[in-house]
Amino acid sequence: xxxxxxxxxxxxxxxxxxxxxxxxxxxxxxxxxxxxxxxxxxxxxxxxxxxxxxxxxxxxxxxxxxxxxxxxxxxxxxxxxxxxxxxxxxxxxxxxxxxxxxxxxxxxxxxxxxxxxxxxxxxxxxxxxxxxxxxxxxxxxxxxxxxxxxxxxxxxxxxxxxxxxxxxxxxxxxxxxxxxxxxxxxxxxxxxxxxxxxxxxxxxxxxxxxxxxxxxxxxxxx
Numbered sequence: 001x002x003x004x005x006x007x008x009x010x011x012x013x014x015x016x017x018x019x020x021x022x023x024x025x026x027x028x029x030x031x032x033x034x035x036x037x038x039x040x041x042x043x044x045x046x047x048x049x050x051x052x053x054x055x056x057x058x059x060x061x062x063x064x065x066x067x068x069x070x071x072x073x074x075x076x077x078x079x080x081x082x083x084x085x086x087x088x089x090x091x092x093x094x095x096x097x098x099x100x101x102x103x104x105x106x107x108x109x110x111x112x113x114x115x116x117x118x119x120x121x122x123x124x125x126x127x128x129x130x131x132x133x134x135x136x137x138x139x140x141x142x143x144x145x146x147x148x149x150x151x152x153x154x155x156x157x158x159x160x161x162x163x164x165x166x167x168x169x170x171x172x173x174x175x176x177x178x179x180x181x182x183x184x185x186x187x188x189x190x191x192x193x194x195x196x197x198x199x200x201x202x203x204x205x206x207x208x209x210x211x212x213x214x215x216x217x218x219x220x221x222x
Contacts, residue, residue, distance in 0.1 A: 002035050047104060056188060057089050059220035060179075064091040064190065067213045071206060073192045073199070074100070075213075077179075078114060081106065083129045085114035085189065097193060099169060110136050110149065111167040113176025113191035119156040120178060120186040126150070140166025161207050165196065173199050177210040179217050190214055 001009070007017035021037060024030035028042035051057055057077070064075040068091040077089040084106040092100070101107070109118040109129060121129060136144040144152070156162045161177045176191035190213055192206055200206065 001037055003037065006037065051088065051103070054088070055222060056179075056217075060089055060188075060190070060217045061091075063213050063216045063220070064089060067091065067190070067192070067209060068093055071192060071200075071209055073194045073206075076113075076191050076193065077188055078107070078117070078191070079188045080109070080117045083109055083125075085109055085117055088188075093194070097172075098195070099172075107168070111138060112164050113162055113174045113189055113193075115153065115156055115162045115164070116176045116178050116189040116191075117186065119153040119162070126153075138167050139170045139172075141170075142166070161210065163203065171195055175203065175206055175210060177207070177214050179214045181218065181221060188217075190217070 003017060003021065004014065006021060007014045010017060012020070021030060025032055025037075025040070028040045030037050031040040056079070060077045064077060067075045072093055074093040074097050075091045076087060078085040078087050080086075085108075087101055087103055087105045087107070090100070090103065107114050109115065109121075110133070118126070118129060130146060130149070134146050136146075136149050138144070161175060164174045164176075166172065167174065172193065173196045174191050174193045176189050178186045179188040179190055181187050190210060192210060
């Protein structure tokens, strides 16, 4: 972004923006390339430190690896940030998925395994998530209307998992369950992903494995 774009986005005076950006450049949080500014290497270092010290990631890593070993499918851990799901951890299958989102990627809560997190929003949060949304197009070509999506969240909450086919990527399939803390609050979701042809017929068995893994993560969290 250029300085004027940053000032507009931050709703700050140009001179104030310049002073702040200069300070961020000085400490490595931002780098300058001609007239353009982008995130600096310190942002990467901070992100790596977050992953290395986060208790949820530490608790989930061995569990996800075991889940991938037992199912042969890629497993992942996401958490909710505002109205998106953020990918924190992945244990890749062999061979890996043909398309994999990078760690730190933000995904909408209205498609894929992220719907497990959306299913546990309260009424106010759900209304904010769907503000201005009347249709939800999926990669498969299916289009859900608002009422259908809300009803699907009720089903997910009742059965305890989200099953998605062709939601974010055509030909892909995912199964996700929530992860709870000791107070039974949803703090994350874990998911198994694969192309449809690579998923075993017995989806119920995968759901059982996912729920066992979710419980194991809960027990490992301090």
